[in-house]
């Protein structure tokens with residue numbers, strides 16, 4: 463059970479102290495307080511854990527400071543959508559960019575940072591097409607220990623400075639170890655915070671629970687968690703829940719395809735039909751990664767790349783973020799060059815995304831008409 467308190471409830475207030483005193487006296491029930499400090503309002507939620515079946519919503523509703531009571535019926539207690547009275551937010555803002563189940567952001571960028579020239583070329587193209595988000599891999603988890611592992615902390619200062627120069631507000635960047643989080647925060651600080659970072663948990667680390675807990679304990683940087691490529695959707699959503707139970711609610715869930723030869727000739731079996739499913743089960747914005755799903759630049763006879771086709775499928779189904787590999791000179795890319803889109807393709811890619819989004823918005827209007835007529 464979750465008690466949503468009135469906005470700006472002070473932990474010092476008498477009413478709050480009375481509330482906590484009453485909760486302390488509930489037999490067999492523990493509580494955990496989550497406070498979200500925003501620029502204008504501070505929101506407080508209290509999670510009641512234990513024998514909550516014995517409590518009634520009415521009984522909790524009359525306690526001091528309580529605005530709303532949500533009975534948790536599903537597995538994903540913090541990030542899930544619960545049946546009774548759950549209108550908790552399904553969006554957040556970070557560094558001036560909105561991430562929600564109703565918005566759409568494109569993160570086109572390098573799979574791996576390989577040189578300042580590639581980074582600058584990429585960011586310049588993004589700026590000229592009005593983009594404020596990108597992806598930049600500094601720490602690369604590779605199948606072979608002999609493969610290029612990413613430039614790590616060494617490249618962060620120039621990546622962040624160039625991001626500032628070209629007005630990039632959020633960079634999605636994978637981390638595989640807790641030291642990477644410290645290195646990123648340090649480099650952001652040392653360069654004067656010219657941009658923001660969304661920490662990416664890759665598919666190989668979806669169930670690295672200690673890493674999830676660590677990343678969840680910091681609330682400064684939002685997190686993009688990828689679906690595990692060989693586990694169920696439920697297992698991946700529980701992984702996201704690890705981040706949230708530790709305190710970080712700024713979580714985006716990314717579909718990136720499943721590892722099975724049933725998806726051949728694609729690199730992974732594209733799973734974007736799960737976009738509406740994740741939105742129904744949880745309040746997380748949903749990202750799609752067409753590059754790591756499809757893995758090639760193959761094109762259909764209609765002239766559209768398979769990557770364009772799956773992006774359209776995901777966006778038309780309501781995806782909220784697209785994470786996609788681009789490279790100024792794919793032949794020289796150190797990681798995943800064969801799946802990278804070209805800078806000359808960027809405006810067409812963005813146009814195609816906009817077409818699909820427009821159709822999605824029209825489809826939601828259709829749904830409203832259908833409901834009104836029922």
Ligand code: PEP
Nearest residue numbers: 599664665666688718754
């Ligand atoms: C990536 O986005 O660079 C990446 C390695 O993706 P995934 O974790 O989905 O394989």
Ligand code: MN
Nearest residue numbers: 573754797798
């Ligand atoms: Mn890659």
